[in-house]
Amino acid sequence: MSEYYVCTGCALLCDDIEVDIEGNKVATVHAACRKGVARMKGCSDPMECTVDGEKAEVDTAISKAAEILSDAKNPLIFGHGNSSSEAQKRSIALAKKTGAYIDDTSSFCQGPIVEAILQDKIKTCTLDDVRHKADVIIFWGADPSNSHPRHLSRYSYFPRGKERQRGWEEDRTAITIDVRKSDTAVISGDNRFYQIPMGGDAEFMDALVSALSGKVPKTSYGFDVKRILELSGVLKKAKFGVICVGLGLVYSLEELEPLFKLMNKLNEVSDFNLIPMVGQYNMRGFNHDLFEETGYINRVKFNPETGEAEHGAEQSVVEALRNRSVDAALIIGSDPLSSLPLSVSRYLAEIPLITIDPCQNLTATRSTVTIPCALGGVEAGGTAIRMDGVEIEMKKIVDTDKLSDEEILTRITEAI
Structure with missing residues (x-):
């Protein structure tokens, strides 16, 4: 009997996908659309683990990321749309521990x-x-x-x-x-x-x-x-x-x-x-997770002393960067230097920046720390929320030596 997998190419999370595997890689994808095939075959330019532009061990990168977030007075954690719900919950816990701003792309879309x-x-x-x-x-x-x-x-x-x-x-x-x-x-x-x-x-x-x-x-x-x-x-x-x-x-x-x-x-x-019509495969999942934790779906700043959530326009990633309110940032599964207006995003290049992502992107090239993670729905399993609010279980398809985004966030949190 054929085994079916979930495609994380978009928020439809189609669960009728079949794949052919060769050499522990997805070689052929059946039933998926062109976006899904590209996603499930993996990154054409995988990201490397680096600290200050030099190749580094994952443990070293995680320690440096924890140091950056610990030293920051007002860190920002942004992205999440291409992360599993388990990773998103870890991210929220990290934001609460560090008194961070936390936001996602839904802040300026759906x-x-x-x-x-x-x-x-x-x-x-x-x-x-x-x-x-x-x-x-x-x-x-x-x-x-x-x-x-x-x-x-x-x-x-x-x-x-x-x-x-x-x-x-x-x-x-x-x-x-x-x-x-x-x-x-x-x-x-x-x-x-x-x-x-x-x-x-x-x-x-x-x-x-x-x-x-x-x-x-x-x-x-x-x-x-x-x-x-x-x-x-x-x-x-x-x-x-x-x-x-x-x-x-x-x-x-x-x-x-x-x-x-x-x-x-x-x-x-x-x-x-x-x-x-949500775009990223688990953007709605982040909204659900943050709503369950705080009563808000995005644009939150945690009070480092009380853990209480402050919410409003000033807590959005756009305003936080425009007002230069943040002094360090962790970007997960997103590329704000490519997607946000230059007048807003250029400040990211001036502060310590951490990127967690399977693939190389513009934001990663300007980051102090880059940590490659397993590709969700392909190299790592978990759950996600479809565009209609239905929870979908994702199975791992192939093995990898990379940590999942959930594991990376857990280890950063433990190191702080």
């Missing part, structure tokens, strides 16, 4: 959506519910054809679910709302693609709420009122609808109130759920 779900402000469902029940799927500011290549084929549009036996041909309607005609919009079709101007999402939502309320919507962006009324008719008839929220929508909204209003109205006239 965080507000995940937080609203955890606070029961937005109705949600699982991807399995979508596969088996959904007849209307809205991709809003999202292009899963490229960001999550198996989303449409495995869960949302093409599958034949228990209550959707006729699949996309007759049983499902895909709708795309975006600023451009994406590949997903092409699949939805011209009659189900609604192009809106940048920043027009909130007004489109208000117009749609009016239409769902039986009113003729008024818009300043010049939306086609007839098409909005037609869209509201489709949504009213939905037996089980889902909105897949992408970064295009998140970045457009200054606050989530328009989305709350739309979801409330949709659930007055139909049955609608929302799922955030």
